[in-house]
Structures are given as structure tokens and as C-alpha cells.
Amino acid sequence: MAKKDIKKALKDFWFGKPHTAEEGGRRLGEILEDKTGLYKHREWRGVKDTMYYFYMIWLYNYIMMVKDLMVMGGVVNFAKGVWRYRWVGQTYLPVLHWFDRGLQGLRGEALKGSAWHYRAMVSSTIRQFQRMFASDTRLHGGKQNELYKHNIAHNETVWGGVFYPWDGVIQNVPLEMIPYFVTCHVNSHTVLNYIDAVQSIGLPGDPCPMCQAEAGIFVLDDVPDYAPAVITCNEACDASVSTSTLQDWFLDKPLFSLPMPMIFDDPLVKKYCMREIEELWKFIEEQYGIPFSWEKLVHKLEQQNELQRFEWEKWEVAAKTSSYPINGVAQALYRIYQTQYGDWEIWHKVDGKVRKIMEKCVTKKINTFPQTRHRVIAWSCAPLYYSNWCTWAYNCWGLNVVINMDSLMFDMTLRTDSYEHTLEDMAQYHMWAPMRRMAVGGMKHMFELWEYMEKFNCDMVAMYDQLQCKGVQGLHGLFEDEFRDRNVPAFWIPHALPDSRTVSRAEIRRQINDYMTTVMHEEPLDPSLLDFDDSMTW
Amino acid sequence: MCKFAKFLLKLLAVGLVLNVGLFCVFFFDLDGKLLFNVVEPFLKKHYDDMERKDTLQAPYDMNKYPKYEYDT
Numbered sequence: 001m002a003k004k005d006i007k008k009a010l011k012d013f014w015f016g017k018p019h020t021a022e023e024g025g026r027r028l029g030e031i032l033e034d035k036t037g038l039y040k041h042r043e044w045r046g047v048k049d050t051m052y053y054f055y056m057i058w059l060y061n062y063i064m065m066v067k068d069l070m071v072m073g074g075v076v077n078f079a080k081g082v083w084r085y086r087w088v089g090q091t092y093l094p095v096l097h098w099f100d101r102g103l104q105g106l107r108g109e110a111l112k113g114s115a116w117h118y119r120a121m122v123s124s125t126i127r128q129f130q131r132m133f134a135s136d137t138r139l140h141g142g143k144q145n146e147l148y149k150h151n152i153a154h155n156e157t158v159w160g161g162v163f164y165p166w167d168g169v170i171q172n173v174p175l176e177m178i179p180y181f182v183t184c185h186v187n188s189h190t191v192l193n194y195i196d197a198v199q200s201i202g203l204p205g206d207p208c209p210m211c212q213a214e215a216g217i218f219v220l221d222d223v224p225d226y227a228p229a230v231i232t233c234n235e236a237c238d239a240s241v242s243t244s245t246l247q248d249w250f251l252d253k254p255l256f257s258l259p260m261p262m263i264f265d266d267p268l269v270k271k272y273c274m275r276e277i278e279e280l281w282k283f284i285e286e287q288y289g290i291p292f293s294w295e296k297l298v299h300k301l302e303q304q305n306e307l308q309r310f311e312w313e314k315w316e317v318a319a320k321t322s323s324y325p326i327n328g329v330a331q332a333l334y335r336i337y338q339t340q341y342g343d344w345e346i347w348h349k350v351d352g353k354v355r356k357i358m359e360k361c362v363t364k365k366i367n368t369f370p371q372t373r374h375r376v377i378a379w380s381c382a383p384l385y386y387s388n389w390c391t392w393a394y395n396c397w398g399l400n401v402v403i404n405m406d407s408l409m410f411d412m413t414l415r416t417d418s419y420e421h422t423l424e425d426m427a428q429y430h431m432w433a434p435m436r437r438m439a440v441g442g443m444k445h446m447f448e449l450w451e452y453m454e455k456f457n458c459d460m461v462a463m464y465d466q467l468q469c470k471g472v473q474g475l476h477g478l479f480e481d482e483f484r485d486r487n488v489p490a491f492w493i494p495h496a497l498p499d500s501r502t503v504s505r506a507e508i509r510r511q512i513n514d515y516m517t518t519v520m521h522e523e524p525l526d527p528s529l530l531d532f533d534d535s536m537t538w
Numbered sequence: 539m540c541k542f543a544k545f546l547l548k549l550l551a552v553g554l555v556l557n558v559g560l561f562c563v564f565f566f567d568l569d570g571k572l573l574f575n576v577v578e579p580f581l582k583k584h585y586d587d588m589e590r591k592d593t594l595q596a597p598y599d600m601n602k603y604p605k606y607e608y609d610t
Contacts, residue, residue: 038574039567058564086585093581094573193585201594221591249598538574 016046016107019371019395020525028105028395029528037537042100049107057103057115058096061122065095068123073130081133085222088129090190091183095122097538098186101388102329105395110368113325113357117334120350121182124341128178131171136224144228147171151227152284153251155244156181156214157235157433158258160342161414161426162277164300165292166284173226175247176214177341184213184384184498185333187538191498194220203242208468209499211239218250229254229287231280236260236435237471256283263442264431273427298416304343305413310351311335314358318402319456323361325368326354328390328401332382335407340434371525373398374489377456379405379449380464380472381439383495386505389512390462396509396529397516403456405438408448440471443478450486461490467503468496491515505534 008024017026031040044050069078082089099118103111133139135147150170152163156177163172183190194216199205201219203212217223230253232244248255258280261269281292318324318331326334338347361368376399378390390401409432415421431437438445453461463479466472483490491512496502513530516522524530539547563569 036574038570041566042564054561054564059560082581083584086581089581090578090585093577094570097570097573100570219593221593250593250596252596252599252602254603 013044014047016044016049019105021523021527025526025528026105027528028526029530029532032532032534035533035536037101037534038097039100043104045107045111049111052111053103056112057099061096061099061119064119065122065126068126069130072127073134077130077133077139080139081129081136081224084139085179085224086193086220087179087183087190087217087222091187092125092129094538095186101538102327102333102391104388104391106327106391108368109325109357109361109366110327113354113361113368114327114330116350116353116357117326117330120346121334121337123346124337124344125178125182127344127346128173131173132178132224132226135226138225148226149228150288152229152231152288153227153253154231155233155235155240155247156340157240157260157435158231158233159340159430159433161301161304161429162231162258162280163284164342165281165294165297166288166290167293167296167300169290170284170288172342174341175223175230176217179217179223180210180213180498181384182337185387188385188498188500189538192501194222195499206468207239207242208237208466208497209502210497211235211237211243213498214240215243215246218246221250223250227253229256229284231256231258231283233258233260233433236433236440237469254283254287256280258430260433260436261431262440264436265442265444270424270427270431273431274423277423277426277430294419297422300343301414301416301422303348305416307338307343307347307351308410308413310355311407314354315403315456317358317362321362321365322367322369322372323358323365324402325357325361325366327369327394328376328378328404329388331401332378332390332404332406333387336409336434339410369394369400371398372400373522373525374400374460375456375458376401376460376462377403377449377453377458378462378464379438380446381435381466381469381497382406382464383493383500383503383508384498385500386495386508389493389505389508392509392529393462393512396524396526397512397522398525399460399462399512399516401462402458403452405449406434408452409434409437435469439469443475446475446479447482450482453488459489461488463490463492465492465494466497467494489520491519505537506531 018024019026028043031043033040045053069075099115102118103114106114131147131151135145135151137144137148152170152172153175154172156174160172163170180191191213194213195209197219198212198216230251232247232255234241234244244257258276261273263269285292378401382404383389393399393401410429412425412429414425414429438448449461461483465476493508493511494503495508
């Protein structure tokens with residue numbers, strides 16, 4: 001071997017191979033096994049980053065998961081849950097592969113910051129399913145234990161903040177966040193069972209597959225019985241109303257329906273919504289016999305406001321510098337998880353870690369995504385089975401997804417200076433529900449895209465096209481016209497939310513590849529990622 | 539060599555072997571391969587074979603609970 005080759009091999013070993021094809025390239029597509037997406041070997045990122053990934057991400061998270069399981073409900077309850085419920089056994093065991101897919105190719109501070117976000121989501125997931133299993137009458141011989149009596153079940157799009165007045169006394173656990181939503185990101189195969197189940201009883205296949213899957217879990221009798229009462233909402237659309245009807249049937253429990261108004265900019269609608277929240281509180285008091293606590297509500301809202309203020313700091317860095325250490329998928333998932341579930345200790349811990357990393361990046365002016373060619377804003381609802389498409393897009397094309405719609409939905413703090421102000425802001429927050437404000441909340445809100453695009457200094461739009469969402473479909477043409485009029489480069493990502501069979505991951509990549517070559521006339525940074533078969537991957 | 543030094547050496551050796559072993563599992567994605575090829579197929583078969591309640595047989599008791607009359 002020539003001296004030059006030895007020197008390069010040593011350099012590659014120590015620092016990791018360079019990103020681009022011109023510099024020799026790391027060719028990330030070649031470390032994947034055909035079809036399964038498993039790794040022939042995990043990526044060598046240079047000594048420092050590989051060791052960080054091995055010790056501080058892979059090993060640390062395995063250890064912390066075991067610790068979380070033991071502290072939050074115990075290993076026995078976990079084992080019982082795995083044996084009984086498909087959504088946990090099939091999905092959450094390979095969770096470290098979810099990290100791998102989202103963090104592929106990252107180096108340095110971006111790797112660290114993004115991985116901490118994943119850690120928080122895993123901990124919060126364990127906390128929720130362990131609470132379900134520890135209280136589940138099906139796993140405890142039909143017995144309603146004390147935990148059961150202090151749980152409240154609710155649709156995943158009912159904001160956890162409405163339960164703050166009972167913090168520490170009644171635990172809210174969403175019905176679908178863990179059995180449905182998070183599963184799609186971690187193992188996209190699991191949800192297909194539930195979609196097929198609901199269609200097998202004769203329901204049509206064309207409504208939103210999210211609503212189908214959420215109902216399908218009930219059809220397959222795969223929902224733990226962990227709470228005496230349930231709160232439902234119409235989530236974002238009429239299909240969700242049907243889901244709630246099925247849930248009411250199958251759960252057979254006292255149920256309160258907390259509607260989300262479709263048109264919410266009207267002050268009278270807001271008044272109505274405030275009253276609805278108050279009625280919900282009355283329902284909880286009646287069902288559980290535990291009084292509403294204003295002090296607890298204020299305390300928890302202040303805590304949540306602290307999370308929001310840090311998020312604004314993060315956005316400042318993301319918008320105005322190239323030192324933001326969070327990648328597109330970590331940003332999107334962490335933020336939607338945190339804002340929807342509400343305040344919890346782990347978010348504060350992780351934000352503390354991320355603050356240190358971010359401050360280091362800003363102080364030292366570290367360019368966290370040095371191969372950025374375009375700063376992208378992703379708009380509308382993302383494909384859950386391929387939320388890590390943006391990791392691929394950066395590695396392959398230098399498309400850096402700086403921010404996304406899901407992160408921006410709850411762009412507010414909540415006032416706690418008086419009951420009236422608090423209730424008003426809570427109603428506002430509740431009405432800005434996921435998939436509501438900017439996805440089906442009317443043109444004014446959908447077109448907030450232009451404002452945020454400017455604010456975050458983006459030059460390209462990744463426009464999600466949820467093929468089974470009638471609301472978003474109706475605005476497709478309007479966006480096309482606007483992109484043309486404003487001369488904004490934009491590509492569409494068609495998908496069917498959780499259902500990977502409608503538009504495959506390979507098809508999504510093909511569409512982006514086509515756009516980047518035929519419209520942008522650009523060459524890939526890593527050609528090995530252009531076309532590969534991951535059809536069987538998690 | 540004193541007993542304590544021997545113990546330390548042993549501990550170091552065990553730690554090293556453990557680290558190298560775990561690194562091999564990590565680097566060659568042996569955890570992923572085991573889960574994909576063995577654990578998941580086994581669990582899927584278990585879930586597929588599981589007897590499930592026919593939820594459609596449950597009556598929809600619309601009037602079972604008191605009517606909530608709230609002032610909205």
C-alpha cells in the first residue's frame with residue numbers, strides 16, 4: 001500500500017471518512033443490508049464519534065431503558081405487557097435501530113444534541129406503557145388496583161395540559177400515543193395489523209389511516225384496560241369522530257367528548273371552547289371525587305412555559321446561525337411529543353443537556369451541518385413510517401430540514417396571572433391541535449408557511465402530501481400556484497401517514513432525487529444513497 | 539504482586555473483554571440482526587396465534603351511563 005493510501009486510511013480511521021463523493025466519500029448506502037436495512041456493520045464515524053455513539057448512545061440508552069423499566073412499573077409488568085400486546089413487543093424491542101436511522105451520518109455536536117432528544121422520547125414512552133401495564137386489569141386478573149383508579153385515558157390529541165390541575169393525583173395516559181403513533185416511527189410494520197383489522201369489519205379504506213389504525217387497535221382488542229374514564233376529541237377531522245364512536249363502543253366507560261372547533265379564529269368559538277374545558281374539569285371531579293387545584297395548574301403551566309421559552313431560544317439559533325445541533329427528525333418528533341403530552345421532568349433534564357451543547361456550538365461557531373446546500377422548511381403532516389427521510393436527504397443531497405410545521409404549531413406561552421387569562425390561553429392551545437392549526441385550520445394558517453420560511457431563513461420547502469387527508473388535498477393546487485408565483489423551490493412528499501404500503505420509502509426518495517436532478521440540476525453528495533432497497537426495514 | 543493489584547488486573551481484563559464483546563455486538567449490528575431474524579418473527583407468530591375477543595359482539599350500551607348535562 002502506498003504511503004499516501006496508508007495516510008488516508010489512518011485519517012479516515014481517526015476522523016471518519018469525509019461526507020462528499022469528491023473527497024473520497026463515506027458511501028453510507030453500502031453499509032446497509034439489502035431489503036432489511038440492517039447494517040452489515042454500523043457506521044464508522046471516526047474514533048471520537050464512534051466511541052460516543054457506542055458508549056453514550058447505544059450502551060447508555062440500553063442501560064437507561066432497563067433502568068426506566070425497573071423504576072417505572074417493573075420488569076414483570078413489562079414482560080406481561082410484551083406477551084399480551086403486539087404494539088409493544090413487535091415495536092419497542094428494536095428501538096436502538098430507530099436511533100440509528102434518525103442519527104445516520106451525524107457527527108460531533110449534532111449527533112449529541114439529536115440523540116438526547118431521542119433519549120427523552122424513549123423515557124417518556126416507557127413511562128406511559130409501564131403505567132398502562134401496571135394498572136391494566138387484563139394483566140392483573142381483572143382487578144382494578146389503586147393505580148387504575150388514579151388514571152385517566154384520553155385521545156392522543158387531547159393536550160395533556162388539561163389534566164394539570166390533578167398533577168400527582170390523577171395520571172393522564174393517552175390511548176394511542178404509544179400503541180399507535182410512536183410505533184409507526186420505530187417499527188412501521190406493527191400498525192399495518194390495525195389498519196387491516198378495521199377494514200376487515202367493513203369500514204372503508206379511504207379515510208385517514210391514522211383514524212383507521214387508532215380504531216383498529218380496539219377491533220383487535222389490543223388496548224389495555226387501565227383507567228375508569230375516558231376523554232375523547234374529534235382530533236383533526238370527521239374520520240376521528242368515527243374513531244371516537246368505535247372507542248366509546250369498545251371501551252364501554254364513562255366518556256367525555258372535548259371537541260376541537262374546526263374554525264377557531266372566532267372569539268365566540270373560543271368562549272365556547274373555554275366552557276368545554278371547564279365542563280371537562282367538572283366531569284373529572286365527578287368521576288374521581290378529587291377537586292380541581294388551581295395551584296397545581298399554575299405550577300405545571302409555568303413549567304411548560306419554561307420549556308417553550310427554551311424552544312424559542314433554540315429557534316433563534318436555528319434561524320440565525322448554522323450552529324443548531326438538532327437534526328430535522330429529532331426536532332420534529334421531540335417537539336410534537338413534548339407539546340402534546342405536556343410538561344414532564346424528562347423534557348427539562350434533556351433541555352438542560354441540549355442547552356449546554358447548543359451554547360458550545362454558538363460560542364465556538366461550530367457549523368453543525370457543514371454540507372448544507374439548502375435550508376429546508378417541512379410543511380404539513382409528515383410520513384410517520386419515514387420521519388427520518390430528512391436524515392437521508394441531508395446525507396444524500398445536503399438538504400438540511402431546519403424546522404417543520406409540527407414544531408411550530410404551539411408557538412405560545414400560557415398566562416397564569418388570572419383564571420380567565422389562563423382558561424383563554426388553554427382554549428387557544430387546545431384549538432391549535434396537531435394537524436389542526438396549520439394543516440386543516442384554513443388557508444390563513446396553512447399559509448403561515450411563508451412567514452416562517454422567512455423567519456428561519458429557508459430557501460426550499462418540503463411539502464408533505466398526505467394522500468388520504470381530504471383537508472390537505474383540497475389545498476394542493478393553491479400551494480402549487482403560490483410556489484410558482486413566489487418562485488420558491490419546493491418538492492412534494494406524497495405519503496399515507498402510517499401506512500408504508502401506499503407510497504414506499506423508496507418512492508419518496510425517488511421523487512426527491514428526480515426533483516434535485518431535473519429541477520435543481522444538482523449532483524448527490526453521497527451517490528450510494530440514491531437508490532437502495534429497504535422495503536422490509538423497520 | 540499484592541492481592542489487590544491482582545484483583546485490579548483481573549477487573550481490568552474482564553472490563554476489557556466485556557467492552558470488546560459489546561463493541562462487536564454494536565458495530566456488527568448483532569442486536570438488530572437478532573431482533574429482526576429471531577425475536578420479532580417469534581413474537582409475531584405468538585401475536586398472530588393469540589385468541590382474541592370478538593369485540594364486535596360487545597353491545598353498544600348507549601344509555602348505560604348517566605346523561606351528562608353540562609352548560610356549554
